Every structure is written in C-alpha cells, then in structure tokens.
Amino acid sequence: MSVPVSAAQPDAVRRKVEAWLAENDPADAIALTARPDWPADPVLSVNGTRVRVVPCPTPLAARAALHDRADGERLVLLTELTDSELGDGLLAHLSKQTIRKIDPWDLVRQMFGGVKDLDPTLVRAGRWVANALSDHAPPDGWPAPPGAVLTRDHALRSLTAELLDLPAAELDDSGLLQWSTDASKQLRFTTLPDVVAEGVTAYLTGIAGRVAIPIMAAVRAGHGVDVIPLGLLAGLLWPTDGRAGQVEAAVGRTRLEPRFGGLTLTRDQAEALHEAAEAWVYRTVEAGDDGRAEAMRMLRRAETIATEIGITGLLGASTVLPSGFVQRLRAFADAVRLAVPAAGPAVPAAIARAQSALATVEAHRAAEPRRVETARMAVRLLRWLGTAEDPAPATLLDALHRQVRQDGWVDRARLDVFAGDPDPQVGEAYRLLHRAVDARRSRHDQQFASLLAAATGAETEPGALLRVEDVLDRVIQPIIDQGRRVLLLVMDGMSVAAATELAESVTRSGAWVELTPNGGPRTGVLAALPTVTEVSRCSLLSGRIAVGAQQAELKAFQQRYPTGRLLHKAALRAGAGSALDPEVLAALDDSSVLVVAAVVNTIDDALDRSDPGTTVWGEDTITAVGDLLTSAGDRVVVVVSDHGHVVDRGPEAVVLPSTSNENRWRPATEPAGDAEVTVTGSRVALAGGTVVLPWREEMRYGPRKAGYHGGATPAETVIPLLVLTAGDDSAVPGWAGAPVSSPDWWREPLPETPEAPAQPVSGARRRPRRPVEHQPEGLFDLMPAASTAAPAAATEPTPAAPDLVTALLASPRYAQRRDPRMPLADERVAALLRTLLGSGDRATLDTLAARAAIPAHRINGTLTALRRLLQVEGYPVLTVDPDGRTVHLNRALLIEQFELEPR
Structure with a gap:
C-alpha cells in the first residue's frame, strides 16, 4: 500500500x-x-x-x-x-x-547555478527553506553564490530580499525600518505561510538584531506602516529608571500588544525598536524638506496612537515627539512659576529647579529653537531676580553703567519673555516673571530718570560721563591723533540690549576684537534730550547740542572733518550686484579720508513698521554692518547709536493726553505726573529747554507704533559704545581688549543643592524672537544635544580644590612642563583651574575668561596653552565639549599625571 x-x-x-x-x-x-x-x-x-x-x-x-x-x-x-x-x-x-x-534540495542546487555542495546549516534550517526558494524564485533566477558551496546566509539573504522586495545590502535595522514605511512591499510578506514568515523573521533577527522581531510581528498583524510610530512609543512603555507613570505604562503595553499581533515585547526588543525608530527620524530629517515632512508625519501618527492607547501623560519622556517637548516646556513653566518671587530676591533652590527643568527642555531633539531660547532667557531673569539688589546709584554715571553692564542684558532677556510662548500655560508663567522683572526694572528706571533730571538741571561738568556731543572729541579724535583712520557706525535707534547682540555677532568669528577703556567693563554714552533723532543724532555728528535733519548733520560734520565722509542710507545703496556704492568703497579705501561715518537706520526703521522686540540684531539682520566691516580695512570701527528705544506694550500700554503728537515726550504745559519727570537745561534741545519725559516704558502720548523713543528711560537714553579693531588690541591708547561683557547671572547657572534636586519632567528619562532662518514646522535641531544645552550647573567648590591647585604649581613635573619662552603665569593657571574645580570640573569659556581676568578674545589661546601645559604624554586633562564653548577638566587624570595627592 x-x-x-x-x-x-x-x-x-x-x-x-x-x-x-x-x-x-x-x-x-x-x-x-x-x-x-x-x-x-x-x-x-x-x-x-x-x-x-x-x-x-x-x-x-x-x-x-x-x-x-x-x-x-x-x-x-x-x-x-x-x-x-x-x-x-x-x-x-x-x-x-x-x-x-x-528532492527540494536538488532543485535548490539547480536554481543556484548548479552548485555542488550545500552548507549543512542550510539543510538543517528546514525543508521550508527549499520549498520557499522554489516557490518564490525570481524570474531572473537566484544570484549565484560566490563559491562552490551554497551557504545558509547567501540562500536566506537572497530569499529574504526577494520576499521583502528589499536589496540584500539593506537587510539591517535601518533598512527594515525604511521598508516598513511602504505598505505595498509588505503585502507579500503578510500572505506567506507561518513557517516561512517565522523562518525569515528568525534569519532577520540574526542579521538585523532583536529589532526584527517586533517589526515583522507588526507587519504580519497589519500594522507594519506604524512600526516607526510604535517604536517611538515603545521607549516610553518600558521605563528603566523607576520614574513616575509605571501603571500608565503597564496599561499602555497591554493595549499595544494587538498591534504586534499579540506579541509581548521584551524590554530588550522594545529598547531596540525605540532606538532604531529614533535613529530613522534623525536620518530622515537630514534628508531635506521632504524628509522633514515624512518625519513629522510619523511623529504625529505616534501621538495619535498614544492618544488611542491612553499614554499621552508619558510623552514628556520622548526626546523627539513634539508633544513631549510641550510637556517638558510646561513642566519648566511650572518651575518658573514657583521660582518667581512674591517679594524680595528669588530663592536659589527654586531657581536651580528651573535650571534643571530647562535642561530637559534643551535635551529634546524636537525642541523649537526660538522657544528654547526664550526659556533660557527666563532662567537668566530668574537668576537676576535672585541677586541682591544694589543700593540706588549715587550719580548719573553709576546709573548709566548699571544700564550698560546689567540692566541692558535684563532688557535683552525680557524682550523675549515679553513676546511669550504660544502655549497658554507657558505664557502665563512668563507673564508672572515679566511682571516681577518689570517691578525691579521700574525702580531702576525711576532712579535713573531722577538722576538724569537733577544732573541736566544742575548743568554740572560731565567728568567721566561721556555725552553724545562729546563722542567726536573724546573718542574719535584721539584715535585720529594716533594716526589711525576711523569708521563711525551710527546705528540709529540701537539700545544697549540690541548692542549686546550686535557685539556678539560681530566678534564671534574672531576677525574683530572689542576694546574697552583700559580693558575694563564697557561704558556708554548719554543721549541728548529728548531722545529723538533730530536732537541726539544731530548732536552726535555736530559735536555739540544741535537740532536738525540730514542736511544739518552733513554740514556740521563737514565743518568738523573737511576730508571726512558722512553717508546716510541713500548714499550706502548700490546698483545691482554690489553691496555698497562704489563711492563708499572708495572713501573707505582712501587714506586721506580720516573719518567715514555711516548712518544705518535698520533698527529705527523697525520701530515704525516692523517688530524690534522679536528681532535678533546682528550681521544677518543688519546687513549693512557686515558689508561695511568687510570693507573697513585697517580702520578702527566705533559703533554708537543716537538713542535707544522701548517696545510697544500692546494692551498694557498707557496712553496719556498731550498737546504734541510726539510719542515719548511732551512740552511742559502741564506738570509731570507720577510716571513722568520734568527735565530742563542746556542739553534739552526742544520746547524751549524744558520737557516732560515718561520714565515708565509702557507710557506713550502719540499714535501706536512697534517701538518708541524720546523718553527718560535708560533703554532710550543710554547709548551703547563699541570700539572694534581687526585683531589689534593695542590700536587705541587707553583702550585694551575687552573682558567678557555679560554679567555672571547671564552665563553662570546656580549650583545644584540638596534642597534643589534635578526635577525631570513627569515620565522623562533622563526668543520667542524670530530666528533669521526659517524653521520648517519647528521640528529639529539635529546637532548633538550638547551643542544646544546650557552649561552644566556649577557645584560648590570642594575643600580640596585650593590644595590641589597649590600642589600642582609646586610639583616638579609642572615645573618641567612650563614653557620658558612663553610661560603661562602661575596666577592665571591657578585662576582657571580653581574656576573649573569649583564648578563641577566644567565651565564655559566666557566664565573662565571672566574669572581669570582674561580679555574675551584671548581665552581660546590661553586655553590652548593651558591644555598643552597639562597634557602629559598625550593624555588630555582638558577637553572642550562638542558645543565648542564648555571646557571639561579630568580631575582624576590631572592628579595622576602630576602625581598629586589631594589633601
């Protein structure tokens, strides 16, 4: 039978x-x-x-x-x-x-070019392989093996590539993820017999890793096109750090199983799928606009699935999902709200918690740059509120310097916070913060206005105070007397806050070096009154208090500098193909033209018809500055403005009646109110020498604009002064390389304390200023996280830090390594190392320069010399993080290399 x-x-x-x-x-x-x-x-x-x-x-x-x-x-x-x-x-x-x-294996031999031998492991894989190779042979036949033996890998790789319609070279985790995005390619696999599907999956697991199991399970369950969104969620459902949301994660895992055909993923499989999905997102975003759109589609799909399975509360743990960024930002806003002081300085522990929450916001790979920058500014303002308020300034010069060295930076940060965030919860926290900052700044504004009125009325000699009408005599002429030519840039309407941005933009590349009086802090210039263009700019270019428009300025400037050139906006414009008019270039190049002055109206124009509060003022937004600097040659560049500005406060604005249509000043026909000050004297050039000026920023008299000037606030009255040279910091006698200009609270985080532990966003692992470049969908900053994160929070100096530095300076090996030709002063080495040791072995370049009293433009060279000094046998004791500005000290290696024993 x-x-x-x-x-x-x-x-x-x-x-x-x-x-x-x-x-x-x-x-x-x-x-x-x-x-x-x-x-x-x-x-x-x-x-x-x-x-x-x-x-x-x-x-x-x-x-x-x-x-x-x-x-x-x-x-x-x-x-x-x-x-x-x-x-x-x-x-x-x-x-x-x-x-x-x-005999199916005989057929296999034949189909692979009549090979003589089969790999025994191929035969042991099972008859299903031979049958599948026979049933699914491509029309052009299977590719011949490289040798006389048909190996298991060649046969199964060929079969798998055919069944998945995927090149054999792409049978890896990234290739499978990309394959999962194409539903048409998955159809053939979903109709395979179980034995074939399971065999192919097992083979893929061997070559693509554990990620193959959940991918192929989702495909067979009909959810293949959701593999990437599922992978993005998988990392949230298998938490490994004991964080909150365990119950929600467990429920989510159960609800996710049907999408993997009932497969219960192991932690390793979930982790592998999550890592592969995030890697796919990063690669796809880098592919251009189409890639960004595809990545955003997957991210939105993941958020939809999260809603369907009820795990939206865990999205804050995701480093790529937009909702995760919003959750982190809201958690940060909660920390800001708790840190805003009801009265008195902000509590350091609360500020440190806000810093920690900011770090989680910055770590999000889908973070919107402008919103992150606003968050950074909020933390800076908290740190400022955490500093003790100094006594009221005794002189107008003291008040002016406070604006240049402290409050101008406050103004820069609060412009971002004032512009706010599109999320109402975050916006409310910023509103509270802005109110607290305004309360303190208003006191400063009132103090400044009182000193301004008193000094103006007293007609006192300026002394060290630099007035706008003195700039030609006290700044420009001494440079000329030293045989140097000058390019004077008059940035109409530039405030101290805007100047901090412009200075950073101009000096960032190192081509231009900023100088300050005797290498000390920046100083500023006092505008003429009222702080309007026809008064203050004409006074600047005349060298005396004067009133007039462009023709008056040209006439006065020509009288002062017969060979000089004054260029207004129309004169700077060129024809097609040229950034600057040929006559401008000729003037800059002409050695007989000692002073070229150029009026740049970009900022002042924005006050009328743009949005000065949301613009980052730099060479990208004020293109004339970059063009003029490129053509300046060996000229010393002096950058000033004629006055500053305040921005419109929208519904917070207070409009007062006036007989004039001026926005921020009025004739003294009525007495000054509570928010106004009466100013009289020879430096008041309009209304018969007596005007009423508001000292509160939200006040105005005339029609609404984007920004205003004319009043008595330091934001309007204090003129920034920048002196730049092309790398020669000894170009101007009495001036030297500038130190780091930002205040400590701007750049240095508060130390973490036991009372202020890091507070990750619930479920997290651990401006709105318009950027010049368009950010499509606000999707990704794909640079490594370290490139955007704030410097690590400093820690309290350890007791061993001073002893360690002392031991280093006294060590024989240190003495051997000192360069006798160009020695780095011991006190400078000590200052740099003590800063690092006292800051958790990490500090920014700006902090190192400020603490060690090194001019800002010399810190890179000094750091190079220090690295060379401490790098024994090629081992780097000092390294710079990928952000290019954070220095890390390897304390253990320092001790080992110099044979130090900390006491």
Whole structure:
C-alpha cells in the first residue's frame, strides 16, 4: 500500500523537469512521487519542449497516459504508487526505470547555478527553506553564490530580499525600518505561510538584531506602516529608571500588544525598536524638506496612537515627539512659576529647579529653537531676580553703567519673555516673571530718570560721563591723533540690549576684537534730550547740542572733518550686484579720508513698521554692518547709536493726553505726573529747554507704533559704545581688549543643592524672537544635544580644590612642563583651574575668561596653552565639549599625571 505524500508544487515540478531534460535522458516520461493531483495547466513548455503532467492514481492510469502520449511530447506522471505497484512493464518506459522523488534540495542546487555542495546549516534550517526558494524564485533566477558551496546566509539573504522586495545590502535595522514605511512591499510578506514568515523573521533577527522581531510581528498583524510610530512609543512603555507613570505604562503595553499581533515585547526588543525608530527620524530629517515632512508625519501618527492607547501623560519622556517637548516646556513653566518671587530676591533652590527643568527642555531633539531660547532667557531673569539688589546709584554715571553692564542684558532677556510662548500655560508663567522683572526694572528706571533730571538741571561738568556731543572729541579724535583712520557706525535707534547682540555677532568669528577703556567693563554714552533723532543724532555728528535733519548733520560734520565722509542710507545703496556704492568703497579705501561715518537706520526703521522686540540684531539682520566691516580695512570701527528705544506694550500700554503728537515726550504745559519727570537745561534741545519725559516704558502720548523713543528711560537714553579693531588690541591708547561683557547671572547657572534636586519632567528619562532662518514646522535641531544645552550647573567648590591647585604649581613635573619662552603665569593657571574645580570640573569659556581676568578674545589661546601645559604624554586633562564653548577638566587624570595627592 502506498504511503500518503504531499501534493507537488508547480514550481518544484517545473524545476525537476528542467533538471531531467538537462540530463539528456532518452526516456519519454518521468514519474514523480506526489499526490496525484494537478490543479494547474497540464501542459508545460520547458525550454521549447512540450511536457504534459498527468496525475496517475493507478497503474492503469499510468499505462493510459503512456499510450496516449503525442509524438514529441514528454510526460510527467504524478503518483503515490511504489515501483512494485507500478510494475516492471511500466517502469521500463520511465526515466531511470523508477519512480523518482522531488528532492527540494536538488532543485535548490539547480536554481543556484548548479552548485555542488550545500552548507549543512542550510539543510538543517528546514525543508521550508527549499520549498520557499522554489516557490518564490525570481524570474531572473537566484544570484549565484560566490563559491562552490551554497551557504545558509547567501540562500536566506537572497530569499529574504526577494520576499521583502528589499536589496540584500539593506537587510539591517535601518533598512527594515525604511521598508516598513511602504505598505505595498509588505503585502507579500503578510500572505506567506507561518513557517516561512517565522523562518525569515528568525534569519532577520540574526542579521538585523532583536529589532526584527517586533517589526515583522507588526507587519504580519497589519500594522507594519506604524512600526516607526510604535517604536517611538515603545521607549516610553518600558521605563528603566523607576520614574513616575509605571501603571500608565503597564496599561499602555497591554493595549499595544494587538498591534504586534499579540506579541509581548521584551524590554530588550522594545529598547531596540525605540532606538532604531529614533535613529530613522534623525536620518530622515537630514534628508531635506521632504524628509522633514515624512518625519513629522510619523511623529504625529505616534501621538495619535498614544492618544488611542491612553499614554499621552508619558510623552514628556520622548526626546523627539513634539508633544513631549510641550510637556517638558510646561513642566519648566511650572518651575518658573514657583521660582518667581512674591517679594524680595528669588530663592536659589527654586531657581536651580528651573535650571534643571530647562535642561530637559534643551535635551529634546524636537525642541523649537526660538522657544528654547526664550526659556533660557527666563532662567537668566530668574537668576537676576535672585541677586541682591544694589543700593540706588549715587550719580548719573553709576546709573548709566548699571544700564550698560546689567540692566541692558535684563532688557535683552525680557524682550523675549515679553513676546511669550504660544502655549497658554507657558505664557502665563512668563507673564508672572515679566511682571516681577518689570517691578525691579521700574525702580531702576525711576532712579535713573531722577538722576538724569537733577544732573541736566544742575548743568554740572560731565567728568567721566561721556555725552553724545562729546563722542567726536573724546573718542574719535584721539584715535585720529594716533594716526589711525576711523569708521563711525551710527546705528540709529540701537539700545544697549540690541548692542549686546550686535557685539556678539560681530566678534564671534574672531576677525574683530572689542576694546574697552583700559580693558575694563564697557561704558556708554548719554543721549541728548529728548531722545529723538533730530536732537541726539544731530548732536552726535555736530559735536555739540544741535537740532536738525540730514542736511544739518552733513554740514556740521563737514565743518568738523573737511576730508571726512558722512553717508546716510541713500548714499550706502548700490546698483545691482554690489553691496555698497562704489563711492563708499572708495572713501573707505582712501587714506586721506580720516573719518567715514555711516548712518544705518535698520533698527529705527523697525520701530515704525516692523517688530524690534522679536528681532535678533546682528550681521544677518543688519546687513549693512557686515558689508561695511568687510570693507573697513585697517580702520578702527566705533559703533554708537543716537538713542535707544522701548517696545510697544500692546494692551498694557498707557496712553496719556498731550498737546504734541510726539510719542515719548511732551512740552511742559502741564506738570509731570507720577510716571513722568520734568527735565530742563542746556542739553534739552526742544520746547524751549524744558520737557516732560515718561520714565515708565509702557507710557506713550502719540499714535501706536512697534517701538518708541524720546523718553527718560535708560533703554532710550543710554547709548551703547563699541570700539572694534581687526585683531589689534593695542590700536587705541587707553583702550585694551575687552573682558567678557555679560554679567555672571547671564552665563553662570546656580549650583545644584540638596534642597534643589534635578526635577525631570513627569515620565522623562533622563526668543520667542524670530530666528533669521526659517524653521520648517519647528521640528529639529539635529546637532548633538550638547551643542544646544546650557552649561552644566556649577557645584560648590570642594575643600580640596585650593590644595590641589597649590600642589600642582609646586610639583616638579609642572615645573618641567612650563614653557620658558612663553610661560603661562602661575596666577592665571591657578585662576582657571580653581574656576573649573569649583564648578563641577566644567565651565564655559566666557566664565573662565571672566574669572581669570582674561580679555574675551584671548581665552581660546590661553586655553590652548593651558591644555598643552597639562597634557602629559598625550593624555588630555582638558577637553572642550562638542558645543565648542564648555571646557571639561579630568580631575582624576590631572592628579595622576602630576602625581598629586589631594589633601
């Protein structure tokens, strides 16, 4: 009795017939052991030969098939009979005089170019491999193996690539993730028998890693196109750090299982899928606008799935999902709200918690740069509020310097916070912060206005105070007297806050060095009153208090500098293809033209018809500055303005009646109110020498604009002064390389304390100023996280820090390594190292320069010398983080290399 066998597969029969015909066997028929069942077309054409397939359940059927065979036709008899049951008479007409078996591995050899040997591990993989190779052979055949042996990897890689319609070289985790985005390519895999699908998955796991299991499970469950969104969520559902949300994560895991066909992912599989999905997002974003759009689609889909399975509360742990960024920003806003003082200075512990929350915001890879910058400004303002308020300034000069060295930086930060955030919860925190900052700044504004009125009315000699009408005599002329030519840039309307941005932009590359009086802090200039262009700019260019428009300025300037050139906006403009008018370039190049003065109206123009509060003022936004500096040659560049400005306060504005249509000053026809001050004296050039000026920023008299000037606030009255040279910090006698200009609270975080531990966003792992460049969808800053994060919070100095530095300076190896030709002063080495040791072994370049009293432009060179001094046998004791501005000290290596024993 015959043994039951399986049905013959059409492809397998065809391959067997091809092999039979290749043998040049003269027999007319071949009998194959198979179930006598043939659902396909009985007539095959194999290499030009007509072949008929005949099911033969009995010897009689076989005999009939042989009898009815047409001339030139070959037969394939499918039968379950044995040789003895078929009989010698029929066997004599068959190939090899026997019933032959369909050996799938013989077919495999044939399909791979007739290889002689098979890898034993391939055969042990199972018959399913041979059947699948036969059933799914591509029209052009399988690629021949590189050697005489068909290896398991070559066979399975070829099969898997064919079934997934994916190049063999892309059978890795990234290739599978990309494959999952194409639903059409997944269809074939979803229809495979379980044994084949499981075998292919097992092979993929071996070459692509554990990520293959959840990917292929999701594909078979019909959720393949959601693999990347599911992967982005997987990292939130298998928390490893004991953070909050464990119950929510457990529920989410259960609800996610059906999308993987019931597969319960292991922690390792979930982690692998999550890492691969995030890596896909990063790669795709870098592919350009189309990639960004595709990545954003996946991110939004992940958020939709999160809503469907009820885990939106965990999204703050994601470093890429936009909702995670919003959650982190809201958590930061909560920290800001708690840190805003009701009265008195802000509490350091609360500020430190806000700094910690900011770090989680900065770590988010989908963080919107302008919103992160606003958050940074909020923390800076908190640190400022945490400083003790100094006594009221005794002189107008003291008040002016407070604006240049402290409050101007406050103004820069609060412009961002005032502009706010689109999220109402975050915006409310910023509103509270801005109110607290305004309360303190208003006291300063009132103090300044009182001193301004008193000094102006007293007609006192200026002394060290630099007035706008003195700039030509006290700044420009001494430079000329030293044989240097000058480029005077008059930035109409530039406030101290705007000047801090412009200075950073101009000096960032190192091509221009800022100078300050005797290398000390920046100083400023006092505007003429009222602080309007026709008064203060004309006074600047005349060298005396004067009133007038461009013609008056030109006449006065020409009288003062007969060979000089004064260029207004129209004179700077050039024709097509040129950034500057040829006459401007000629004047800058002419050695006989001692002073070229250029009026740049970009900021003042913005007060009328733009948005000065949300613009970052730099060479990108004031292009004329960059063009003029490029052509300045060896000229000393002096940058001033004629007055500053305040921005419109929107619904917070207070409009007062006035007989004039001026926005920020009025004639003294009525007494000054509570928020006003009466100013009289020879420096008041309008209204007969007596005017009423508001000292509160939100007040105005005239029509609404984007910004205003004319009043008595230091933001309007204090003029920034920047002196720049092309790398020569000894160009101007009495001036030297400027120190770091920003105050400590601007750049240095408060130390973490036990009372203020890091507060991660719930479930987190651990301006709105318009950027010049367009940020599509606000999606990603794909630089490494360290490039955007704030410097690490400083820690309290350790008791060993001073002893360690002392031991280093006294060590024999240190003495050996000192360069006798260009020694780095011991006191400077000590200051730098003590700063690092006292700040958790990390500090920014600005902090190092400020603490060690090094001019800002020399800190890079000094750091290079220090690294060379401390780098024994090539081991780096000092390194710079990828952000390019944070220095890290390897304390243990320092001790080891110099054989120090901290006490």
